[in-house]
Amino acid sequence: MPGSTFGKHFRITTFGESHGPAVGVVIDGVRPGLRISTRMIQRELDRRKPGQSRVTSARKEQDRVQILSGVFEGRTLGSPICMIVWNTDQRSGDYKRVKDVFRPGHAGYAYLAKYGIDDHRGGGRSSGRETVARVAAGAFAKYLLHRKGIYIIGHTVEVGGIRASTFDESLIEDNPVRCADAKAARRMERLILAAQREGDSVGGVVEVIIRNVPVGLGDPVFNKLDANLAKALMSVGTVKGVEIGAGFAVARMRGSENNDPLYIDKRTQRIRTRTNNAGGIVGGISNGEDIVIRLAIKPPSSITKEQATVSRKGRKVMLKMGGRHDPCICPRVVPVAEAMTALVLIDHIEEQARLRRPARK
Amino acid sequence: MPGSTFGKHFRITTFGESHGPAVGVVIDGVRPGLRISTRMIQRELDRRKPGQSRVTSARKEQDRVQILSGVFEGRTLGSPICMIVWNTDQRSGDYKRVKDVFRPGHAGYAYLAKYGIDDHRGGGRSSGRETVARVAAGAFAKYLLHRKGIYIIGHTVEVGGIRASTFDESLIEDNPVRCADAKAARRMERLILAAQREGDSVGGVVEVIIRNVPVGLGDPVFNKLDANLAKALMSVGTVKGVEIGAGFAVARMRGSENNDPLYIDKRTQRIRTRTNNAGGIVGGISNGEDIVIRLAIKPPSSITKEQATVSRKGRKVMLKMGGRHDPCICPRVVPVAEAMTALVLIDHIEEQARLRRPARK
Amino acid sequence: MPGSTFGKHFRITTFGESHGPAVGVVIDGVRPGLRISTRMIQRELDRRKPGQSRVTSARKEQDRVQILSGVFEGRTLGSPICMIVWNTDQRSGDYKRVKDVFRPGHAGYAYLAKYGIDDHRGGGRSSGRETVARVAAGAFAKYLLHRKGIYIIGHTVEVGGIRASTFDESLIEDNPVRCADAKAARRMERLILAAQREGDSVGGVVEVIIRNVPVGLGDPVFNKLDANLAKALMSVGTVKGVEIGAGFAVARMRGSENNDPLYIDKRTQRIRTRTNNAGGIVGGISNGEDIVIRLAIKPPSSITKEQATVSRKGRKVMLKMGGRHDPCICPRVVPVAEAMTALVLIDHIEEQARLRRPARK
């Protein structure tokens, strides 16, 4: 099935290969009259782009976004918004050398088997470069959520076994791993650089927190909020697991321990829970507590260490790649995960806008 | 958005509340001429139904499936297949007592906030009873996969900290927890019964393995196979986490360790991987290795132990429920997880049928 | 693609063959808390059912609707509503005789070519009986529109060349052809009975008028209101043409004549048009004038007159059918056309509910 469209109301369609002329996105279903600027999009693209720090790929992309439609005098028209980013620093040459070899951990073999054709130029559509389009669309979704007081905070909570143990939101953007624990951040950075020196890479865990979520988002039984978040986040190439709230820890919990006791918040008169093992979602619907999701991020497959693999012709090969790779992708996954989260949320909020007043006559 | 439809080609729409007249499903998009019988559906419903063993709820439901359309002389017509199961042992009475109280861990408050109405009769649409419809549709999907030599095996791998350490597929249906390790199964059962005696419940982990998966299933970038599996499985009420292959363990792995080395299988001349950390999916596309997914299953929220909560009127309440509850839902999640997995797989296989011969002229 | 689902927000999925156990519909996306009763559904089913008058088929179906889900204490729950009608007077025997012959004008050959299987029992899924499900769902949609002051009026404006020349809405349900011109109605009836005596049938034109349409319904560029109405109405088996407003007459008009001059309505201060050649829709969006659609209704294919055709084995056959057929289907198309119109309208109204307040901050 066509796989490049996501969302029902705030519906995005992405396009573009890593080494083609451009990557981009069309957002359809956006309300008219909303402020939008390339600046708000650019800021998020800059958080995603390579070459930000020592722990990211040295590939340099300016990644300047251009808006082709749907906007007039700084406001949305209600028609589809097309945004593109031209590809500039492509260096397909780096890939020509490995053109005939399947890189372990990469999608080359599966793509070839599926499509019968393979764009060897750096992963084509399976490249992480495709997430430029997600971040561009997500940046606008994040802005719209922000206007409603809803905040999405992504951060790295684990790298190669080193876990963050404190949480100071203000620190996240201050260190190259995007970790809210300064001390852990320094250890993570050292670990990443050590792996890089060995021509290797490391994995980690990224957490996304959503603050001030309206109660009632999610559409049982299949479009549950957690189901749609899981799909959105698992669709990011590097994610191998998604957990909500207590997540896999529930396997070792009793019901009496995992059930979040309800109480009435005196100040707001709202129903709240004392704990948040549910991670803000019960029965697939937001309950107003913070939504907390964690993602298992695999160590990048592109490493310079020698690896056993096969060529397209079926020969055994010992592969030793060059090129500019990310030794740990967690910090660059953060804005992508935030973007995907924002896209799911805005879509459910739009749905809820329809249902808000259940006309009872 | 309407939330009761799932799938693109083999598209199911479920309906029914736990205490309404019936639950059921319409499957649209099924090919004509395929054998179908109530027997093949019933067998899976029987695996899901309560009252199978000491570790499941004592609620008795016959759950007899009836086919209303789409079938003529034992074969599908290509038109929508409607299957229903009448609700019989409803005992709404059990719930009337707790009608005015939000049960911790349940969706009552979120449903009320969303819909402004609440079917207090045992969870209504948020009840696990809704999965009858999923299992009925999934049973047919499983049969179709089976005909193609594709097998889906669900089993319980962890209960309350006790983990299976051996795997003998033939044992799964022989013990009440559906565990492939007989020794662990006995310990799990004891743990479950102990929790039950305390009026409590326990969580666990269920694993689903898919054997003989065709290479090339999955539609990047959003309809990736793992993304659709994550959505399908996270939409099951009791699931709080989904991981593929090495899953969250990747956070502590190096790239050189996590990358699955490729080799040529001598016998089949197919490209294989020596390890399967990817869990059979790379870049969102199946690579022909077994697909391995694990689900975090929360301890059932319905317990008889006393719990702090609030009433609909906002009063503090200490709740002590009666009723017939599952002390551990893992064994009954197994057929549901298999069903959802089968539905995703058959949908991607149908899509692939379209693309199989990439007409090159 | 699965073809039995229609609509985005108020989404219906129909099922059932003419001679299977039941026909029915699932409506998903309905708001919670709305009144619904079998009585409001039954009234519309009664307008559709055969055996109402001399000009319709003598087939007797009680067509009693039963609600299986989505409703509690007379109100919608927000969950899918399943309604079924059991098939009773099936007489498959009538069809056995013609089992091996393709009936001219019927879908038998196309269905066989497509599905490789054919339910010869009276058309199976291609039978007009499938519209029971449409009318059941449409009845509820009509009721919801009615509550908002929006009225849908279907009537027969032409039968076999005889055209209505006056319009008195109150007369429509008083004559068996559902024509708003009593004199024309009598002539139409005579023509239909004459055709019937000859073992033949006659075609006609049905018009649907929608009153009090909100301005702004329709989603360019593909989900335009007229585009969705055209699809909905052309999907009714007997419809061979759809025109809006002046329709095909525009081919002989000048722009200066066809353009509807705008003026300000003194009383309401709303912008109106002096003429309504646009039929209430401009640029795919409702402009608040009455929507006017006309449908070309073919003469029923089932006639008793002898016809040349071929058998499934490829033999020439002169076919002479018995059975109970409608000599003119216009009066029974009226409620079906109203139902489909209501379904399109409610869907666009639901969409508009989302956009109503284009949050401008």
Added chain:
Amino acid sequence: MPGSTFGKHFRITTFGESHGPAVGVVIDGVRPGLRISTRMIQRELDRRKPGQSRVTSARKEQDRVQILSGVFEGRTLGSPICMIVWNTDQRSGDYKRVKDVFRPGHAGYAYLAKYGIDDHRGGGRSSGRETVARVAAGAFAKYLLHRKGIYIIGHTVEVGGIRASTFDESLIEDNPVRCADAKAARRMERLILAAQREGDSVGGVVEVIIRNVPVGLGDPVFNKLDANLAKALMSVGTVKGVEIGAGFAVARMRGSENNDPLYIDKRTQRIRTRTNNAGGIVGGISNGEDIVIRLAIKPPSSITKEQATVSRKGRKVMLKMGGRHDPCICPRVVPVAEAMTALVLIDHIEEQARLRRPARK
């Protein structure tokens, strides 16, 4: 609902306003390995563009198409294909003068009521310029159909009451009205020019014929082939009616006359019909005969003759527009209608590719 996406398998998403930077389309779901070139796209864009002859608008647009993604070395990759056309000759100035006035027949008022914002620059999204994107996508679909031996032929059959009475396909592109009857073409042209001199415009009828249609396309009961064609064609701004085969003439036909007698074609041993009143579609499924569709095309709303209207502020205005308008849009609708037809057809062919071999074991 987002309205800029059309199709399920060969799914297009269009974007762009008439006076924004660019218009374009993303096609998702295209098979890999297919030849594609800007030349095959450009040829169809050239048939649509203004300024081709005396009877079309003098607006000059080069309309050069550029492919941004989905293509590598002249072949499709299986990933989304984005094509854009930059807007060049925009002259928004022409529209500034009428900025505050609603033009009769145009969508301005409905758009403003819906979106609360209005891009006054020549219609914005409601402009016929949007069809550039449809034609670009349709050109590729036409090429793919052509490879399969399926031909789509659009032609003007009526202009302002003058009807074509002969059909010579080779003449269509030889005259400015795209009429297959040379004599009628000359009379049509004279009529158009006369209307233009009076500052007026004329309507007409465009017919689309599809040759060599495979039997079995169409997905009852809502995705019938005729239903999807009706939607696709009615979504073209200028179309006010769609009829298939005998169309509205069925209202004056008997069943015995309208039913197409079946026979066996000696040469091909295929079942054929002697007449084609069904227009190639029965029960919503193609029967292998030519598909014949006719479209009612309204006289263009933009005329220079004085017209009564109102301003945005509600004042009565006598409007006299300047600008470069099409006095009859039929010849330019032809490629657009062909494109939409091709898009529907390719989508159903893709669906059928999935079902072709109804695996019966």
